[in-house]
Amino acid sequence: MNTVMDIKKYILFASAVFVLFCAASCKKDKTESYSYLTGAPEFTLPMFATAGESFTFTAKDVTADDGSKVGYCWYTTALNIRDTIDTFTLTLPDTLCTVSLTCAAFADGYYNSTTTQSVTIVRAGRENGSITGLTAAEGRDFLFTDPRDGHSYLCATVGTKDWFRENLAYKGSGTALENCETVSDVFGRFYTWNEAISACPDGWRLSTLDDWADAASAVLDKRPDPSVRFQSAAGYFMGDLRFNGEKMWEYWPDVKITDKLGLSMIPLGYASKMANRIDFDSMYEYAAFWTSGEKDAEQAFYRYFFDESPDLFIGYSSKKSFAANVRCVRDHE
Secondary structure, eight states, rough: OOOOHHHHHHHHHHHHHHHHHHHHTTTTOOOOOEEBSSSSSOOOOOSSEETEEEEEEEOOOOOOOOOOOOEEEEEEETTEEEESSSSEEOOOOOOSSSEEEEEEEETTTTOOOOOOEEEEEOOSSSSSSSSSOOOOOOOTEEEEEEEOOOEEEEEETTTTEEEESOOOOOOOOOGGGGOOOOOOOOOHHEEHHHHHTTTTOOOOOOOHHHHHHHHHTTTTSSSTTTTTTBBBBBBBBBBOOOTTTESSSSSTTTTOOOOTTTTOOOBBBBBEEEEOEEEEEEEEEEEEEEEEESSSSOOOOEEEETTTTTSEEEEEEETTTTTBOOEEEEOOO
């Protein structure tokens, strides 16, 4: 299931129902004409938030051409709250779900003007958190706590190397998904190569091209060339995990997700940094991870997964404008 698309469809449906509800309280003759209000309610919800957070909004600046009084009606999905008031406070429930909030401006003789925003409630932690399915294997997995911030990572020993099974979430650099710090401890962070090369804790390093080839050799017939695509290897690295109950990797018949290596890669996409902003793209479709390998002074190599292919790809991009996730590695003692 594509969670992003499902949310959009749900919001559209909820908004349509809400508009009908608001209109139902003021029925008019079919021959009567309506005018359009000027403007739309303005408010913004973050993409992600935690249970119990509250957001207060005051609707204003929508006007009627003839000076008629404009009222505002608020409605939230999941909570089933409806209120006709200018200032509205939304308090998120202790449930891992997506809540949409719609505000409709209305006036006699005018079509409603509506705005809808949504927020997904998340929770960090391997127990009862938003990410489920990440289970430890006895004899292979262990916990490592980063002394810089106290954040713990589930790790796996693959051959002669120890790998983070979770994306690096060190807040000393990098950027949280959609600039929402709430999910830094849920998904990890996105780093440019210039940030990633020094982001791992002492004793750990940014994964090398050889580290990826060594891991693949544990499940393939022979060790692949570190500089090329690993054919039919992706499913051994990909984790069949869920976010708030929904599968993160969409089903594709050619991709057999086994997570045999226990590295549990998840599809968070990638990001592009520009002068004044950072754009995130392709969540649920791609997973991208920096390597320490450099193509030249300006570009470096990264490994990436695509949900419709069984292969593990290699690409390269700008060291300072492309951002990807990071997995830290060390030699097993």
